[in-house]
Amino acid sequence: MRMTDHSAALLEKKSLSTVRLLTFIIFFAEGTAYFAFSNVGFKQLPRWPYGALSLIGLALWAFTISKPKLSLKTSQSITFTCLFSALAVATFQNLFMYRDGQVYQPFLGHKFIALTIGMMAPSLQKKGMVLISLCGIIPVCIYYFVIPPEARQLVFRPEPWTTFITAAIGMMILHHRISEIKFEIAAIEATYAKKHAEDKASTFLAIRDFVSTPLQTLILEAAILREKFPQARTDLDRLDGSIEKILELRKKFNEEDVSPSTHLSIDANHIIENLKK
Amino acid sequence: MIEGKSAVNNSVLLLDDDSDLIAAMSELIAMQSNRKSLTANSVAELEALGGKIHVCNIAFLDVNLGPDKPSGIAAAKWLREQGFKGKMYFFTGHAGNHPLVIEASSVSGVEIIHKPIDIKFLLGLLSGDAHD
Numbered sequence: 001m002r003m004t005d006h007s008a009a010l011l012e013k014k015s016l017s018t019v020r021l022l023t024f025i026i027f028f029a030e031g032t033a034y035f036a037f038s039n040v041g042f043k044q045l046p047r048w049p050y051g052a053l054s055l056i057g058l059a060l061w062a063f064t065i066s067k068p069k070l071s072l073k074t075s076q077s078i079t080f081t082c083l084f085s086a087l088a089v090a091t092f093q094n095l096f097m098y099r100d101g102q103v104y105q106p107f108l109g110h111k112f113i114a115l116t117i118g119m120m121a122p123s124l125q126k127k128g129m130v131l132i133s134l135c136g137i138i139p140v141c142i143y144y145f146v147i148p149p150e151a152r153q154l155v156f157r158p159e160p161w162t163t164f165i166t167a168a169i170g171m172m173i174l175h176h177r178i179s180e181i182k183f184e185i186a187a188i189e190a191t192y193a194k195k196h197a198e199d200k201a202s203t204f205l206a207i208r209d210f211v212s213t214p215l216q217t218l219i220l221e222a223a224i225l226r227e228k229f230p231q232a233r234t235d236l237d238r239l240d241g242s243i244e245k246i247l248e249l250r251k252k253f254n255e256e257d258v259s260p261s262t263h264l265s266i267d268a269n270h271i272i273e274n275l276k277k
Numbered sequence: 278m279i280e281g282k283s284a285v286n287n288s289v290l291l292l293d294d295d296s297d298l299i300a301a302m303s304e305l306i307a308m309q310s311n312r313k314s315l316t317a318n319s320v321a322e323l324e325a326l327g328g329k330i331h332v333c334n335i336a337f338l339d340v341n342l343g344p345d346k347p348s349g350i351a352a353a354k355w356l357r358e359q360g361f362k363g364k365m366y367f368f369t370g371h372a373g374n375h376p377l378v379i380e381a382s383s384v385s386g387v388e389i390i391h392k393p394i395d396i397k398f399l400l401g402l403l404s405g406d407a408h409d
Contacts, residue, residue, distance in 0.1 A: 205372060212370025213295045216393035220301035223396045227308050247393070 006192050007185045008072065015075035015123050019082075020064045022120060026057030026082050029112070030089070044099040049089040057082065072123070079121050083131055087113050091138050098151040105156045107139040107163040114166055118173030122181050128174050136167030208253055218243055288313040289403065290336035292323055292352050293368065294343050302337070305396070310403050320347035324355060334363040335403065340377050340389075341369065348377050353387050366390050366402065 034050035060078055064070060090109025097104050114135035117128045124131070139160035143152065222243065226236045289306050291314050293299050303314035315333055317323040319342055323330075330336075336356060338349035349367055356365065367381045370392040381389055390402075 209371045209375070212392040213293070213298050216370070217295070217298045217301050219393050219395065220298070220305050224301060224305050224308065227305075 004189060004192055007188050010188060011123060011181075011185070012070070012072045012075070015072050015079070016064065016067075016070045018120050018123070019070070019075045019078050020061065022079055022082055022116070023057050023061035023064055025116070026086060027054050027061055028057075030054035030057060030086070041102050042097060042100055042104075045093060045096045049092055053085055053089050056085065076123055076127075080124055080127050080131075083113055083117060083121065083124075087131060087134060087138075091142070094139070094142050095146060098147055098154050101154065103154050103156060106142075106159055110135040110139050110163050111166040114163075114170030115173070118170035118177065122174060122177035125178060129171065132167050132170045132174060135170065136164045139163040204253070208250060215243070215246060286332055286334050288315055288333040290314075290323075290330060290333040290338075290356075290363070291316045292318075292320075292337065292342070292349060293339040294318050294341075294346075295339075302399075305399075306403065309396075309400055312403065319343075320352050320355065323352050328359075330356065330359060330361055333361075336361070336363055336365045337368045337390075338365060338387075339369065340367050340381050341371060341375070348381075350377070350381050350384060353384055364405075368392060 030050045031054035034047050034054055037045050037047070037050070060082065064075075064078065086109060090107070090113065093109070094106050097106060114132045117124065117132050117135075121128050143155065143160040147155070218239075222236055222239050225232060229236075289303070289312055291299050291302055293302075296318060299314075299316045299318070303316055306312050306314055313332075315326060315329060317326060338352050338356075340349040342348055342352075349369075353365055353367070365387045367378075367384070367387055367389045369375075369378055369381070369389060371378050373379070373382075378389065381387070
């Protein structure tokens with residue numbers, strides 16, 4: 001979609017707001033996981049991936065907060081990196097969760113990431129779709145190809161399909177949000193296009209009004225010269241003909257009624273002064 | 278500024294901030310109808326004319342006399358206050374939706390004429406002929 005500077009600025013602002021919130025969530029959620037999982041019986045679960053990602057989230061959050069403005073590309077890259085890292089950590093940790101022999105709820109991270117992308121990161125578009133697909137496919141693969149058959153009994157039913165369906169829902173939300181963003185951009189573009197057209201029309205009307213007096217002077221002067229210099233008749237006929245063409249053009253302009261709004265007041269002096277600047 | 282020294286009450290009063298227009302109009306009026314013109318570029322200049330205005334029986338008043346300056350509407354009001362008996366026309370280059378033109382249209386007894394007008398129409402007004 002072709003975007004003007006206004007739409008690009010809006011998307012940039014939205015993406016910066018998203019990346020700030022997302023990096024904070026990553027810091028907070030992974031930090032919580034770091035302290036929580038070992039306290040609920042997962043002794044063989046390595047804690048360092050949670051801790052590392054939490055610190056990365058904190059650093060990126062601090063970075064985005066320190067920047068009043070961030071390019072769309074940078075915001076999107078940080079968002080993607082955070083979500084991809086969170087997916088990697090969630091996948092890695094699921095390879096260890098069954099080892100303590102207790103019943104557990106797997107793939108929480110995958111569900112969380114799929115829904116987060118759908119709701120928060122529509123600007124990722126294709127990258128977001130790939131990540132959500134991975135959130136749905138990886139749990140199925142882990143469940144059927146990585147976790148030993150006897151360990152599957154420990155998995156809280158019904159998995160991995162709950163996660164798969166959650167990913168499908170995340171995908172639908174993402175699709176909806178992408179359409180919503182496109183609609184929003186189209187609305188912004190239409191608003192600015194209308195404003196631009198109104199400005200142009202106002203300028204044309206101002207020029208039309210502004211030339212009225214010089215045109216009147218030309219008409220009067222042509223009549224005076226015709227009186228003073230009858231021998232210049234041919235030249236004055238040409239002058240009158242040209243004036244007539246301008247008058248015809250003005251008449252058409254009036255008939256077309258290019259006024260952006262019948263209620264809009266055109267201050268020709270003000271508009272012409274602005275043009276001079 | 279006064280163009281000519283007419284004692285007859287058939288002079289023309291011209292108020293416009295464009296000096297070229299005023300000069301051309303008064304010259305043409307003199308040529309075509311042998312009438313003198315009394316001219317002013319602003320309401321202040323018009324007021325300075327004082328009682329001389331009574332030698333005129335027709336007035337062309339530009340509506341917009343420049344930003345932040347008293348308009349032709351103020352001039353019409355002043356002329357009425359002075360007991361001006363002649364016919365008054367607002368002469369404007371602006372479209373009908375300009376705020377001043379909207380205001381001018383509410384002034385009773387003063388017709389609005391949109392620039393540019395042709396010579397026949399102008400002479401018709403001067404001779405008091407009916408017009409569209």
